[in-house]
Amino acid sequence: MATSTPWGSRQVVEESAEEWFVLQKKTFTRWCNSYLRERSIEIDDLFTDVSDGTVLLNLLEIIGQETILSVCGRKFYPPQKCKMDIHKLENCNLIFDYLKQNELKIVNIGSSDIKDGSPRLVLGLIWTIILRFAISEDGKEGLLLWCRKNCAGYEGVDVQNFHRSWTDGLAFCALINHFRPDLIDFNECLARRGEPMTNLNLAFDVAKNELDIDRLLDAEDICGSEKPDEKSIIAYLSLFFKKFAALAQKDNLAEAIRKAVDVTQHHEGLVASYDADSENLLSWIRVQADKFGNNGLDISSTEEVKEVIENLHSFKNGEKPAKQQLLASSEALLANLRLSQRNNERPLYAPKIEVEDIETEWAAMEKSEKTLEDGAIELLDAFERTDYALQRFGNKIAKVEEFVAANNPVFTATDYGDSVQSCSELLKKCEVFEMQAPKYSTMLKSCDDFVQMCAPKHSGSAAAKEKYDAVSTSVSELEAAEAAFKTNVAAALEEQKRLLALKEKFVAALVNYEFDLFEAQEALMEPISLCNSVAAIEKVIKSTEEVKASLEKSEATLVELEGMSSELAAANYPVEKDASSVRELYNTLQESLSKRFADLGHADASQSSKEAIKKAFADSSAKLMEYCNETSRVVSSLTRRMSVTTEKQAEKLDDIMTTFSAEAPPLMEAVESANESQVAAEIFVNPLTSNTIFSCRLVYGECEKNLKSAVDINTAHIQALNGKSEMSAEQAKEIREAFEAFDKDKSGKLSVKEFQDGLMAMGIVLNDDESEAEFKKRDLDGSGTLSFDEFAEYILEQYQSGSSESDILSAFKGLCDGKATISEAEVKQWFPVQQEYMSTRLGEGGEYEGFVTTMFKV
Numbered sequence: 001m002a003t004s005t006p007w008g009s010r011q012v013v014e015e016s017a018e019e020w021f022v023l024q025k026k027t028f029t030r031w032c033n034s035y036l037r038e039r040s041i042e043i044d045d046l047f048t049d050v051s052d053g054t055v056l057l058n059l060l061e062i063i064g065q066e067t068i069l070s071v072c073g074r075k076f077y078p079p080q081k082c083k084m085d086i087h088k089l090e091n092c093n094l095i096f097d098y099l100k101q102n103e104l105k106i107v108n109i110g111s112s113d114i115k116d117g118s119p120r121l122v123l124g125l126i127w128t129i130i131l132r133f134a135i136s137e138d139g140k141e142g143l144l145l146w147c148r149k150n151c152a153g154y155e156g157v158d159v160q161n162f163h164r165s166w167t168d169g170l171a172f173c174a175l176i177n178h179f180r181p182d183l184i185d186f187n188e189c190l191a192r193r194g195e196p197m198t199n200l201n202l203a204f205d206v207a208k209n210e211l212d213i214d215r216l217l218d219a220e221d222i223c224g225s226e227k228p229d230e231k232s233i234i235a236y237l238s239l240f241f242k243k244f245a246a247l248a249q250k251d252n253l254a255e256a257i258r259k260a261v262d263v264t265q266h267h268e269g270l271v272a273s274y275d276a277d278s279e280n281l282l283s284w285i286r287v288q289a290d291k292f293g294n295n296g297l298d299i300s301s302t303e304e305v306k307e308v309i310e311n312l313h314s315f316k317n318g319e320k321p322a323k324q325q326l327l328a329s330s331e332a333l334l335a336n337l338r339l340s341q342r343n344n345e346r347p348l349y350a351p352k353i354e355v356e357d358i359e360t361e362w363a364a365m366e367k368s369e370k371t372l373e374d375g376a377i378e379l380l381d382a383f384e385r386t387d388y389a390l391q392r393f394g395n396k397i398a399k400v401e402e403f404v405a406a407n408n409p410v411f412t413a414t415d416y417g418d419s420v421q422s423c424s425e426l427l428k429k430c431e432v433f434e435m436q437a438p439k440y441s442t443m444l445k446s447c448d449d450f451v452q453m454c455a456p457k458h459s460g461s462a463a464a465k466e467k468y469d470a471v472s473t474s475v476s477e478l479e480a481a482e483a484a485f486k487t488n489v490a491a492a493l494e495e496q497k498r499l500l501a502l503k504e505k506f507v508a509a510l511v512n513y514e515f516d517l518f519e520a521q522e523a524l525m526e527p528i529s530l531c532n533s534v535a536a537i538e539k540v541i542k543s544t545e546e547v548k549a550s551l552e553k554s555e556a557t558l559v560e561l562e563g564m565s566s567e568l569a570a571a572n573y574p575v576e577k578d579a580s581s582v583r584e585l586y587n588t589l590q591e592s593l594s595k596r597f598a599d600l601g602h603a604d605a606s607q608s609s610k611e612a613i614k615k616a617f618a619d620s621s622a623k624l625m626e627y628c629n630e631t632s633r634v635v636s637s638l639t640r641r642m643s644v645t646t647e648k649q650a651e652k653l654d655d656i657m658t659t660f661s662a663e664a665p666p667l668m669e670a671v672e673s674a675n676e677s678q679v680a681a682e683i684f685v686n687p688l689t690s691n692t693i694f695s696c697r698l699v700y701g702e703c704e705k706n707l708k709s710a711v712d713i714n715t716a717h718i719q720a721l722n723g724k725s726e727m728s729a730e731q732a733k734e735i736r737e738a739f740e741a742f743d744k745d746k747s748g749k750l751s752v753k754e755f756q757d758g759l760m761a762m763g764i765v766l767n768d769d770e771s772e773a774e775f776k777k778r779d780l781d782g783s784g785t786l787s788f789d790e791f792a793e794y795i796l797e798q799y800q801s802g803s804s805e806s807d808i809l810s811a812f813k814g815l816c817d818g819k820a821t822i823s824e825a826e827v828k829q830w831f832p833v834q835q836e837y838m839s840t841r842l843g844e845g846g847e848y849e850g851f852v853t854t855m856f857k858v
Contacts, residue, residue, distance in 0.1 A: 019231060021119055027232035028126040031687065033212035035062045037359045046126075048118035052082040053091025056114070056125075063133040065767065067237035068094055071101045086113045095125075104132050104483060127295070129233050134238040142760035143234065143241060144607050147171070149761070150178045150244075156190055162230040169199030176206055179244045183210050196223045200277050213239045237588060245763050252616055252798070253811040254830035260808040260855060261834045263344050267858040270337040271349055277330045278353040284323060285361045290367035297375050300459040308376045309685060321476060327362065328682045328702035331355045331632075335343045335639050339714075345804045365579070366555055367738040370690050377687050382455040388527070389458045393450040395522065396443050397471055403440045404474045407433055409480040416492045417435040425492035428504055430486040435508050439515050444468075444475060503575060506564040510577065511558055517585050520547045524589065524596055528603045534611065537604045544600065548593050551586070558586055610681050618689035621696050628703040631660055635710050646714060660707055664700065671696045684772075735792045737764055749785035758791065764798055781843060805856040812848045821846040 023385060029046045032055070036042065036787045039058055043049045050056050057076045060238065063069050076094050077087045092111035106128065113121040135143050140162075142775055148159040154174040166172065173189040183206050189199050200219035207213040215235040220540045222228045299305060309450050410429055417423035451468050456462035523543055531537045558579070565579035638652055675693040678686065738761040742754040750758060756771045766774065778790045816822050823846055827835055843850045 021123065023221055023229050023232055024123050024127075025119070027221075027229070027235050028123060028130075030214050030216040031130065031235045031239070032059055032126065032801075034216070035059055038062055038375070047119050047122055050122060051115050051117050052077075052079060053095055053111075053114060054079050054082060055090060056095050056129075057098070059129070060095065060133075063129070064098070064102065068098060072097045074178045085115065089188075099128075099132070102132065103295070104128065127235075130231075130235050130238065133787065135234065138235060141741055142738075142757040143237060145236060145738060145761040146241060146763055147175065148325075149737075150763075151175055154178075154186060157438060158195060162233045163228045166233055167225070167228060168193060168196040169201075169219070169223070170201055172203035172207075172666070173199055173242060174552060175244075176203060176211070178409050179247060208555035209238070211243055212505055213243050218243050241760070241763075245366075248763050250815050250830075253815040256811040257815065258831060258834060259807055260344075260836060260852075261831070263340070263346075264855040264858050265834075265837060267337060267341060267346065270333060270340075271351075271858065273328060274333050274337065274349075274351060275353075277326055277333070278351065278355075278358060281326055281330065282353055282361060284360055285358065285365050289361065289365040289368050292365065292372045297372070297379055299379075300457055301382065301801070302387055305376055305380040305383055309373070309380060312373050312376065313685065315369075316690070316692050318692050320782070321698050324695060324698055325702065327355075327358060328699070330358070330634075331636065332702075332706045335636060335706075336709065339639060341858075344787050346858060349858075366690060373690070374687065375612070379455075379457070379684070383458055386458040388452045388459065389450040389453040390458075390464055392522070393447050393464055393468075396447050397448070397467060399518075400440050400444050400447065400475065401477060403436065404471070407482070408474075408478055411485040413485075416485075418490045421568045424491055426489045427493060428484070430482060431487065431510060432506065432511070433482050434513075436511060437482075439512070440475070444472060447471070449559055502564060502568060504567060506561065506575065508578065508581065509557065509561055509564070513554065513582055514585075516550070516554055517582060517589065520551060520589055521585070523547045524592055528599055531603060531607065534604060534607050537600060537607055541597075541600050541604070544593070544596055551589060551593070558582060596682075606681075608822065610683055613674070613677045613681050614683060614686045614688050617678055617686060618691070620667070620674045622691055624664075624696055625691060625699060627664060627667055631656065632662075632703050632706060635707055638851040639710055650711075653707075653714055657711055660704070664704070668696070668700050693854075734762070735795050736788070739788050739791055749783075749787060750791055751785060753787055753790065762795055762798075809849065809852050809856075820849065822848050 011190065025046050029043050032046070033042050036055065036059055036650065039062065041055060042056055043055060054076065057068055072094055074094075076091045082088055082091060082183070089111045091567060092114045096106055096111065096115065105123070109118075109121045109125060114125065131140070142158065144162065151157045151159050151171055151174045154170070154177075156168075157170050157174045159171055170189060171191065173184050173186055175182045177186040177189075184202065189202070192198050197219045200223055204215050204217065204219065209213045216239065217232055221232065233299075297305075297308065299308070300453075334349070340346075341348055408427075411433070418425050447468055451461075451464050454464060523545060526540060526543070528537070531540060562579040562583065564576070568575050571579065635653070635656060638649055638656075671693065675696075679770055684851065738758045739750065742758045743750060744754065752772060752775045754768075755775050756768070759766060774794065775786065778786055778794060810820065813819075816826065822842070824839065827838055827842070827846075839850070841851055844849060
């Protein structure tokens with residue numbers, strides 16, 4: 001008759017009862033042979049070869065995994081001894097006894113039916129055996145659900161039954177492609193949708209040649225039938241289920257091993273990174289500590305001291321913060337390694353260099369750095385004062401030298417005058433000298449004071465001392481020469497009585513007054529910029545006030561000088577210099593005093609402000625550093641303590657995070673504000689603290705990052721310990737579909753039989769004893785039923801691989817079918833990514849137990 005198909009109309013012949021028998025006989029024969037091959041037994045004619053019972057008894061022992069003797073209490077007759085009907089009947093009786101012991105009741109068939117080879121009854125018995133031992137009666141629905149789940153999403157495939165859903169071959173191709181996409185290209189099969197014979201033959205050939213699944217059916221058995229034989233297809237698909245379920249289980253075992261190997265490799269990488277970083281960091285710290293400890297202040301110039309301070313500043317803001325970050329990251333790396341080791345049941349790593357050792361030597365390095373910095377700042381202050389003293393010394397000693405050079409030719413000459421006028425002039429020179437000499441002696445004494453102010457290390461100190469000694473000798477010699485010269489002139493000037501008192505007095509007073517103005521001018525020239533403290537500025541203010549008082553007091557002398565100068569001018573008596581120059585200098589000094597006091601006031605206020613700004617930054621940075629260091633210490637101590645439970649750690653970490661979020665940002669904001677004030681005030685060195693804005697930002701950021709990392713790692717650890725990973729929507733749908741399919745009475749509960757069928761639907765293969773044990777383990781209330789949550793929890797446990805040493809060892813045994821070794825080919829098949837790593841570490845001959853033990857030491 002003609003029937004409509006997706007590819008058009010075609011002729012289909014309805015099978016007769018005999019044709020059904022023929023097809024089922026062929027299918028069931030091949031099905032039996034797929035198991036009997038284990039004992040080198042092969043059935044040629046199903047109905048005649050089973051007549052003595054030996055073939056079926058061998059089949060039951062293989063598929064039931066229990067011997068006839070252990071179940072029935074006696075052996076069966078082997079073929080060579082089973083010649084008489086009585087022996088054959090006894091063997092057939094053992095078949096029914098074995099099935100009865102396995103809680104399978106057989107009706108409407110007896111031993112004689114098997115012995116006589118009744119086709120219908122023999123086929124019925126084989127079908128009963130298939131249902132009981134391959135899929136179970138209700139397992140037909142589980143097998144259908146398993147097929148439907150693994151064929152879902154394939155275009156043109158809709159598995160609804162065990163007959164017409166399989167006629168075009170696409171369902172077989174989809175099932176193979178789902179588990180072994182390398183064997184069949186489903187898109188090519190879909191393109192041949194109008195060629196069902198081709199697709200069926202392709203699927204059956206691949207199943208036989210590549211997957212070692214016996215070919216129970218031929219393509220024409222399905223393609224040429226309007227409704228293929230359901231039992232034959234079920235029998236064939238049971239072999240697919242057996243192959244792919246075992247393959248999936250092995251893949252889960254391999255995945256557990258892959259995860260454990262990856263964890264070991266990850267731990268080894270962390271150990272290597274920590275060891276390298278800690279050794280490099282400790283070596284760097286010791287180099288820096290030696291450099292600071294050797295005190296690089298054996299220098300003799302201000303520029304060299306400034307260079308040392310600039311190098312320290314660059315070190316603080318460049319090289320040092322990077323090493324601080326390395327220290328923080330090394331501590332976090334070690335904490336993460338130990339937490340991962342604890343999460344994965346590995347021994348905690350004990351490094352050669354602990355973080356505490358590095359922190360101790362770091363503190364010693366910083367102490368040496370601070371000592372060097374304080375010494376450099378102190379030396380800079382001393383050298384800057386020396387520079388100022390040398391400048392003042394140079395100015396004053398030059399005046400003294402000029403004085404010596406001007407008078408030495410006069411008092412070393414042998415011409416004592418030959419007239420009253422010349423003698424008077426010479427005596428006047430002596431008087432002028434004697435009036436000036438005390439001033440220059442005082443000036444020379446001040447030069448000695450400046451020499452004493454010079455720092456011994458300064459390069460100019462020794463030269464200044466030598467010049468002072470030389471000039472002192474010259475002054476002494478000049479004074480002696482003047483005394484001798486005056487005696488000689490006085491002896492020659494018996495008659496010189498007339499002195500131009502007014503001129504002499506004016507000249508002498510003018511010189512003295514000019515000297516006083518020069519001293520005042522020198523005092524006002526002291527640079528305010530050299531005053532680096534409030535006390536220094538106050539000292540300059542005091543000296544300026546003294547100059548002001550001295551000027552005010554000397555105004556009467558200036559008025560007197562101006563009177564004498566006017567009187568001399570009125571008499572047309574020539575003088576070298578009148579009083580106008582000193583008046584001009586006096587007025588200039590008075591004008592400069594106002595500006596001087598204003599500048600000093602501004603400098604005093606500025607310095608006071610800078611000192612307050614420095615103290616504010618030092619105080620706020622110290623508070624932030626202390627807070628962050630204490631927080632890091634508490635977090636580190638908490639994550640290292642094995643006595644504290646993970647849940648308690650989580651609670652404490654949450655409290656720390658809450659407190660940190662509330663308290664730390666204001667502290668950091670205070671540091672940032674203080675730093676902005678320093679920058680605005682152009683403060684580049686703060687001797688009150690070793691902290692900088694860069695180190696504060698780094699420590700704050702690392703503290704916050706490490707705290708968040710500890711919280712995240714702890715959360716992941718809790719999830720791992722509870723064994724409850726989040727169920728995906730797809731997993732929930734699959735598990736719910738299987739649960740509802742076998743919850744026959746819609747009670748929301750599964751019986752032990754329904755539980756076993758549900759496991760098959762999810763692709764999990766367990767024998768009856770194993771499944772009953774798992775059921776009882778989860779039936780805590782003894783009700784004989786499991787809820788959906790209990791069923792789903794077990795399924796998720798099977799999807800998730802264990803990570804302990806015993807889990808991985810069991811995974812290897814399961815993957816290697818109980819063997820103590822794994823072959824190179826198996827390593828290549830299951831672990832292509834980890835192949836090189838594992839091959840170099842597995843024992844001789846592929847022994848894996850030692851490999852697992854070694855792997856779990858890291």
